[in-house]
Amino acid sequence: MDTTSLITYRQARQALGLSPRVLNWRVARADVQVYVDGRDRRRRLLDARDLPKLVLIEPVAKRRGDSAD
Numbered sequence: 044m045d046t047t048s049l050i051t052y053r054q055a056r057q058a059l060g061l062s063p064r065v066l067n068w069r070v071a072r073a074d075v076q077v078y079v080d081g082r083d084r085r086r087r088l089l090d091a092r093d094l095p096k097l098v099l100i101e102p103v104a105k106r107r108g109d110s111a112d
Contacts, residue, residue, distance in 0.1 A: 049088040069097045
């Protein structure tokens, strides 16, 4: 594991412009690996290479009766 690409949640929030709640929700939904800081076990880290997964554009399921635009 290359630890040079690990960033804090705060750094990830700033890079993506997300609130803490939304970032936590997206991390859980995207099944992104979370790491524990070896010096401060309360601190959580993310791999910076996983950030694009957290802002992927996803299609919305079409409901019956919706007209095509």
